[in-house]
Amino acid sequence: MTPAIDLAKQQGIAYQVHQYQHDGAAASYGLEASEKLGLAPEQVFKTLVVQLDGKQLAVAVLPVSQQLNMKLMAKALGAKKAEMANAHDVMRSSGYVLGGVSPLGQKKRLPTVIDNSAQQYATIYVSAVRRGLEIELAATDLCQLLQGRFAALAQ
DSSP: OOHHHHHHHHTTOOEEEEEOOOOTTOSOHHHHHHHHHTOOGGGBEEEEEEEETTTEEEEEEEETTSOBOHHHHHHHTTOSOEEEOOHHHHHHHHSOOTTOOOSSSOSSOOOEEEEGGGGGSSOEEEEOSSTTEEEEEOHHHHHHHHTOEEEOOBO
């Protein structure tokens, strides 16, 4: 079990765990998950941590096939500017290593925005904290667990 799986279980959310053999040479962890699990890349979501206005950290959850639009992320949370958070701050805040950051079960709950596209699927897949481990759940359940919101994030 991981903190992400423990949180879903503790909250009574319906979920499934999917495991695959991670290749350390993979160029993109998210696209690797999509390929190895036989899923459309639009249904597998990555977790990115950004810094808003040079101080507050926040989480963006978007398809692995897309890139985060920083202006849309800032707008979704009422900030003027968003930029990628540095790796040290991400690991300290989440408790996870890069490539295994999950939106679920982070040490510190951060404001979270999930790309609108998640709502078109019955379930989506996000990291379950370890490379090679994904958790499948309804996007609405993910949003509720994180007290997040949906907004357009991808470019």
